[in-house]
Amino acid sequence: MKKHVIGSLLVLSIVLFLHLSSTSHASSTSNLYEVKGGDTLPKIAKQFSTSTYELKITNGLQSNTLLEGQKLIVPVIHEVSPGETLQQIAKEFHSTEEIIQHVNRLPSKQLRPGQMLTIKSKPLNMEGQHIVMTREEFQDWLLNQKFTREIHLIQQHHTWRPSYKHFHGNNYFQILNSMQQHHMKTMGWSNIAQNITTFPDGKIALSRPINIAPEGTIGPKANENGIAIEHVGNFDLGHDVMTQEQRDTIIFVTALLSLKFSLEPSIDTITYHHWWHYKTKERVLDNAKDNEVKSCPGTNFFGGNSTTHAKNNFYPLVEKKMEELRDLFHRNQ
Incomplete structure (x- = not known):
């Protein structure tokens, strides 16, 4: 009887180990799972012994x-080298030492070769549809995404208020x-613009899903194949002076989106709200009176809001950042 019990436990242990090894893709070469046809969140959650909630907050879904x-970040079993x-x-698995210690009930940070660890990644900072991320988190998020909408235009806006x-x-x-x-109740739009x-x-915050076209006063022509980026601040002359941190992020996000959607910086791919007529919603570039256009993204946005300012001041910075990110981007696609 005892031999039968021991044998059953041995078989169960082997089966469990093989299941964990297979779900971790050969014991941890990556914690990314590529979605296949017919996959659902519950199905993937069951496969990797996690929950749909954890998949959503880990991946910013x-x-x-x-x-x-x-591509989805999933729990894996990692063998310590x-x-x-x-x-x-x-660092490798987008987790923290504290999370790994807690999940594996490790009494210290000391590891031994051959030790098997369950690795869960760090959850993103989410509230409803809003996801707040660092530049590195946004980069990982964007690299893992697929989109159903064609994107040809990256819009630059400032909020004016809030400042x-x-x-x-x-x-x-x-x-x-x-x-x-404000956008829904006052402006009558379906969601945040x-x-x-x-x-x-x-x-960086994601709010309105990128697969859904933005709304707003820039108009439907700019929105149909566009992504709207709002920069918190009033960047008209004499008001907010942009921080270096936000400046770096604006360049980074614009460069990364340009790479993702195969766009080269120009007035046809990266646009300012100021270049669109307030009433007709047609693109007028620099050929409009002050009362026909908004100053957005600000008369001091990277030196100004004209096409000349964009070509001389903003686009070169985006192009330089694209070159820095290009190899990393293509390695991860």
Whole structure:
């Protein structure tokens, strides 16, 4: 009887080990899973012994919809290599030392070769549809996404209000929810107008899903194949002076989106709200009176809001950043 029990436990252990090894893709070469036809969140969650909720907050999923070819960060089983540290493992798998210690009930940070660790990645900062990310988190998120909508235009806007005086260092969701309420209740739009928002501290927020065209006063021609980016601040002359952190983020986000959608910076791919007629919604570039256009993204946005300012001041910075990111981007596609 005892031999039978021991034998059954041995078989069960082998089966469990093989299941964990197969779901971790050969014990941890990557914690990315590529979505296949017929996959659903519950199905993937079951396969990797996790929950749909954890998949959503780890991957910044704004709905349960998945697209074939999309990549998801999933839990994996990792075998510790000689000399490998907890810090190295956490960095490789987008996790933290604290999360790995907690999940594996490790009494210390000391590891031994051959030790098997369950690795769960760090959840993103989400509230409803809004996701607040660092530049590195946004880069990973964008690289893993598939989109159903053609994107030909990246719009640059400033909020005017809220401005810098309304940002208190961590009130991202308060600002985003306030803008969403204003856009829906006052402006009559279906959701918050912009897809992406940048903040004075350099953080990035996703709100309106990128697969849904933006709304707003720039008009339907610019929105149909566009992505709207709102930069929190009033960048008209004499008002907010853009922080270096936000400046770097604006360049970074625009460069990364340009790479993702195969766009080369020009007036036809990266546009300012100022170049579109307030009433007719037609593109007028620099050929309009002040009362026919908005100053957005600001008369001091990277030196000014004209096409000349964009060509001389903004596009070269985006192009330089694209070159820095190009190899990394293509390696991960």
